[in-house]
Amino acid sequence: EAGVAQSPRYKIIEKRQSVAFWCNPISGHATLYWYQQILGQGPKLLIQFQNNGVVDDSQLPKDRFSAERLKGVDSTLKIQPAKLEDSAVYLCASSSRFTEAFFGQGTRLTVV
């Protein structure tokens, strides 16, 4: 089966610019997660969707980060405006009721 698809793989932007990441989960997976992985740390959840509803966004910096999952399939994560400390790998993952979470390859964001 096809895995979790993410794009772009790499992105370099200047601080205060905006950026968007896209994720296409595994077909049939109702749950979608966005994680932020800062160099040298484990991934940290930003937001979790169940179908197109938000389950947990308690760690999402809502003043600059936003995410949506239209029609319960694809998802977009946006940062506006970006800060230097947003430099990280952004990982998307999906799961179903009977499976563990499957991760995409991630988007490496560098803010300069």
Next chain:
Amino acid sequence: AQSVAQPEDQVNVAEGNPLTVKCTYSVSGNPYLFWYVQYPNRGLQFLLKYITGDNLVKGSYGFEAEFNKSQTSFHLKKPSALVSDSALYFCAVRDLNYGGSQGNLIFGKGTKLSVKP
């Protein structure tokens, strides 16, 4: 709050020797525990999980993990290490407070495994 700890930043092993990567957990209730591996510039790949049942869990690429409730540990093991096992390993626990059985994964900081020829 649920959490996992990986006490070692790096583990060095000679090829052919057994390896252990340590993980301890802190949860309220029964733990759902996972191990993932991350190769450079790649996403996380699932290795194995413990939900219930046998304390010794077998996973991908010859890895296994032992669940020890009294010591609140879930150490990853392999009888004979390969150079290709060199990667970053993450232990994780499922947060059942949000999303129940689909709750998000809370990760440790990771342990870098280096296997030398």
